[in-house]
Amino acid sequence: MNILLIEDERPAANRLKQLVLELLPGVNIYGNLDSITSAVAWLELHPAPDLIFCDIQLADGLSFEIFEMVRVSSPIIFTTAFDQYAIKAFKLNSVDYLLKPIDPKELAGAINKFKSQKIKTTIDLSQIKELLQPQQKEFKSRFMVKIGEKIQSILASEAAFFMSEERVTFLQTFEGKRYILDYTLDQLEEMLDPKKFFRLNRKYISSFEAIAEIHTYSNSRLKIKLANCSDNDILVSREKVGALKEWLDG
CATH class of the missing domain: 2.40.50.40 (OB fold (Dihydrolipoamide Acetyltransferase, E2P))
Structure with missing residues (x-):
């Protein structure tokens, strides 16, 4: 099984890699890729991995740009520092999202979902981007x-x-x-x-x-x-x- 890791924070990447190997011993983990540019280059040159773990905020922008530049059919589990409300909204898109710092139980649940359903990712980029936009704050009137x-x-x-x-x-x-x-x-x-x-x-x-x-x-x-x-x-x-x-x- 081949897994691609896209994450721009080295400590977070190392922790995620360790947790994944504990849950899926023997898998091949490629990366860590830390930018949109490096991820696009890798995906264009290699066969699609079985699963992608992808941070939302990378050093050179939002990772959604990757999927606008290159066709990706692999299931994707996004990792993000956004709040729980956003996480619940994201899950409605049939894509798993994990809140940083990664909770081992949440990770295990996401991997079990992947293994049991073999999800093929369908990303509604416009909807997810809208959810990520800062909401206009309501001030006291x-x-x-x-x-x-x-x-x-x-x-x-x-x-x-x-x-x-x-x-x-x-x-x-x-x-x-x-x-x-x-x-x-x-x-x-x-x-x-x-x-x-x-x-x-x-x-x-x-x-x-x-x-x-x-x-x-x-x-x-x-x-x-x-x-x-x-x-x-x-x-x-x-x-x-x-x-x-x-x-x-x-």
Whole structure:
């Protein structure tokens, strides 16, 4: 039995080779091939192997390009560092995918599937590529706040800035109204659209429209004046100045 290994990380390749040999002693393992170019060259010059183990991300691109350049009829088990959700989606294409680091039990299951069904791979490249594309992140569009005994919804677009004071987080609107939130600034930084909000420092996240003035300050820092904010010492560190300028210019 001949197996071809396509993997650009040497430690991962060595581990996979060892695991395969434990499960299939006596097989011939060719490779390791670490790029699209080397894989295409090998497949054009050699008979089709009985099975291919192929990493998705190679040094010179996604391995799917291999199968656009050369006809491959061998069953393929892809290895990938993508999350479990993607793995389950990939399995719908009747191709096995293993999540790195390779789990020996998962590998044994994939090999047993190969041995029992002798799968001939049918790769829907367009569908798999679509699954691999970064999904557009959903950002928080509103916040539920408590006002006395009432619960009210405040749109994220109404927020001028967010601030942390004595371990309490506030949302302040452009009208100057302030509400307590049940989130930390670190949590909010992940929830908010980075095109609209910027983390100025450990105490403030500001919208673009709330920045009233910007002044140079000592040690290559910037001092920010926010609309309807009494804090006159909002400083942006030297390390963040470049990112802030890029954000403002975006």
